[in-house]
Amino acid sequence: AMAIDRGIALPSFLVPDVPASWGTWSPSNYDGNFDGLVRLDDALSRSLNLPYISLLQRIGVEEFLGTLRQMGVRSFGTDPGRYGLSAAVGGVELTALEIAGLYASLAEDGRWKPLVFEVGAEPATARPVLSEGSTWLTRKTLSQRDRPDFPRRRELHSTPDIHWKTGTSSGRRDAWAVGSGPEHTVAVWVGNLDNRGRAQLQGSETAGPLLFDVLSALRDRTAPSPVDPVPSELRRIDVCAYSGHPATEACPRRTSEFARYEAVPTEACPFHTERQVQIATGLAVRPGCGDPELETESRTFVVWPASVRRFVRNRHRHLPEPPTWADGCAAPQRDVAPRILTPPADHVALLIPGMPVDRQQIPLEAEAAGDTELSWFVNGAFLGTVAATERLWWTPEAGIHEVVVTDERGRLSKRDLEVRKGR
DSSP states (O other), X not given: OHHHHTTSOOTTOEEEEOOOOBTTBOOOOTTXXXXXXXXXXXXXXXXXXXXXXXXXXXXXXXXXXXXXXXXXXXXXXXXXXXOOGGGGGTOSOOOHHHHHHHHHHHHTXXXXXXXXXXXXXXXXXXXXXXXXXXXXXXXXXXXOOSSTTOTTTTTOSOOOSOEEEEEEOGGGOXXXXXXXXXSOEEEEEEEOTTOOOOTXXXXXXXXXXXXXXXXXXXXXXXXXXXXXXXXXXXXXXXXETTXXXXXXXXXXXXXXXXXXXXXXXOOOOSSEEEEEEXXXXXXXXXXXXXXXXXXXXXXXXXXXXXXXHHHHHHTTOOXXXXXXXXXXXOOOOOSOOOEEXXXXXXXXXXXXXXXXXXXXXXXXXXXXXXXXXXXEEETTEEEEEEETTSOEEEOOOSEXXXXXXXXXXXXXXXXXXXXXXXX
16 A cells, blocks of 8 residues: 555556565565566465565665554564564564554555544544555455455355455464454454464464454344445556556557556556567667668567566576567667665675575675676675676675676666674
8 A cells, every 4th residue: 555655556566476585584475486477466365475575675664664653553662673674574563453453544544543442432533644545456455355365265155345364473373364344343363372383373274264254243234235436536547458557659458457646656567668570580670770671560579577587597497588689770778777686775684603604695686677797796896797687696794895786888786785793
């Protein structure tokens, strides 16, 4: 919802779901698999971790925690700085009441108010934190039924209008489910009071069915199904049918998706490119170059991010590439410097005591336009040159280091990385 409010993303966005590392942290999805590319709404309903870790990196951990604080979360105390990107996937301690308050705010169109426990007490004043449009789109994503945590899907012939999420803690010490129906929000915790883990503790199998049972029991079955109308601040925009991003002329098919008219994403579809191709040779040309006697036609091609191409290549598979340029026809590259993916901004790497440093190497990865080669430097020392689809490994040492990457045209990006010795 925060990303939608900032025009960073829409539920339809196609995003990478590939292995990534932040220092010594290499998170994975629950089943250990990766999709390569996935829609953001599918990633949420299927509990895929990497897309939302990357999204949190764009939003900023401090801003995210600040929003949680505006919505009543106090469990992380006065030192939110000790949390990192794992906050996107359950790395922040929350109470069941705090989680219930967050999901009640989603149900109330992004308006948060303190929970009141006294019967007959005056309701607290609501405070808008998220927009009506972003929470509506988030609810629609969390209402999807064809997902792994839909409990006893074969036994449920009809379900109330529920938007929900389940979760399982590390070591299966806790199973969670939280969601809202037309009138009520329910949070369910299942676990052992002595913190023992059990293989049977899984959000979708234990807490999820309880959530549905409680919400179903609370519902007035004589009341008509409520209507959740589209908020007036949402407008349909043209998006690429493949990527879900705002469409360009190169997108062969288009569809429409809802977006907030005050925060329409400006980043156009990065997956499609259009080129004039010589029919006889299959080479790409531009106006004023190539053999004028050869007939050409316009063709559209898909261009995948370097991280996805790297993921596919590591699995000994091949993605088709756009045609190469005919002699003298190379297109001018966009004047965009490589973007460092790892190490991430403001990252602090900790060296594990007793483990050889050559077993704690830090991956260096960047996203670059086109099939270029990237050269890496640390503190001015040259490390090596690799293709944009590959990563380079650096053996760290304690201190603050300047990491620089440059492409073949000299465009560069740099980032400071702090490495600390663990205690």
